[in-house]
Amino acid sequence: MADSEDTGMRPRTLEPGQRTCVWIASTTSATPTLLLETSEILFEAPNWSLDGTHLLLNGxxxxxxxxxxxxxxxVEVPLHGVPAINNDHVLSPDGATVYVSGMDGHLYSAPATGGQGRRLTEEDGTLHFLHGISPDGRTLAYVSIDRSVEGAPGRLALMPAAGGPxxxxxxxxxxxxxxxxxxxxxxVYLNSEAFTTAPGHAQLARLAADGGQAERVLASETVDWFPHLSPDGTLATYVAFPAGTLGHxxxxxxxxxxxxxxxxxxxLHSFPLFGGQGTLNVNSWAPDSRRFAFVSYPVEDGVR
Known part of the structure; x- marks a missing residue:
């Protein structure tokens, strides 16, 4: 794997007494189903495969x-020539390719079943954090952060899925x-801090894919992150952090x-849990728009 020391990013690990719990929720039920519980690896950010048979997670x-x-x-999906990855990854519309964010701050593509990866982003002085792909599979939407400025804000950026500036x-x-x-x-749906002067008060918004003024889709007292629309466009999920939270x-x-x-x-339904980072970073909807996945990280009584 490539070195990631230039960014300082490292894979997250479970705390003592902590577990990863992967859940599947139905749009018609307030009670999710536990798919996986483990104290071995901290898994994050499920994507749902196009054929509906499996999830892809990082860990x-x-x-x-x-x-x-x-x-x-x-089961590990081997990605050759790709550094350690974080929880920002998406699948191509045809399900054949996975696009991932490396902990070196670059974006990569590889076969979704595993294989040789390829770096897509250039040395442009920014960190790249992937979140979306256009329905035609041609354009990636990502967060661009200036590497040279401490605490630089994330900016929306678009690039060809085949690679380039x-x-x-x-x-x-x-x-x-x-x-x-x-x-x-x-x-393009996103969360933005542009609607308030309160530090870190992210709110959900959208803007036309070809650019324009961002409009707020929800005004709330919580700090709201990661809006994900269902494949049929009728439903959405997001994760709400407590008021006053900085970041996610x-x-x-x-x-x-x-x-x-x-x-x-x-x-329509709400699922309180102990988690945050890793819980719902990417779109985790099933292709039939009837189920979605998320992750919690409970700890044993007396440890938290």
Whole structure:
């Protein structure tokens, strides 16, 4: 694996007495199903495969496959020539390619079943954190952060999925994260700090995919991150952090909300859990728009 010392990023690990719990929720039930529980590896950020049979998650800097039928341990998906990866990864619309963010700050592509990877981003002085791909598979949406400026805000950037330079998109002042295309390709959904002067108060928003003014889709007292639309475009999930949270840290009491896209203000179901970072960083919807996955990180009584 390539060295990641230039960014300082390292794979997350479980705390003493902590477990990874991977859940599958139905859009019609308030009770999710536990798919995996382990104290061995801290798994994060499930993507759902196009054929509906398995999830892809990162853990220990590697990519893993987890069958949704349960009872089978996760299996590593080998990515050759790719450094340790973080929890920002997406699948191509045809399900054949996985795009990942390396801990060296670059984006890579590789076969979703494993194989030789290829670096896509250039040495442009920024860190690249992947979050979305256009429905036609041609464009990646990512967060660009200036490597040379301590605490530099994230900016929305787009680039060819085949590789090449990125182009910044003006979203106003404040950090943005989680940019992801709507299923019809018309909008990019994200969370932005542009709507308030309160430090770190991220709110959910969208803007036209070809640029323009970002509009807030939900005004709330919580710090809201990572909006993910269902494949049919009717539903969405996001994770709400406590008011006053800076960024999207690990090991907090958070809530995963399921909403209708035409009314983000009234959750259809809510799933409180101990987690945060790694819980819902990427789109985890099943292809049938009836289920989605998320991760919690509970700790033993007396340890937390």
């Amino acid at each position: 220990d800097g590697r990519l893993w496959r987890l069958d949704v039928e349960g009872g089978v341990p996760p 990125g182009t910044l998109v003006d979203t106003g002042e404040g950090h943005i994260d989680g940019p992801e295309y709507s299923p019809d390709g018309r909008f 840290p690990e090991n907090l009491d958070v809530t995963v909300h399921l909403v209708a896209v035409d009314d983000w203000s009234r959750p």
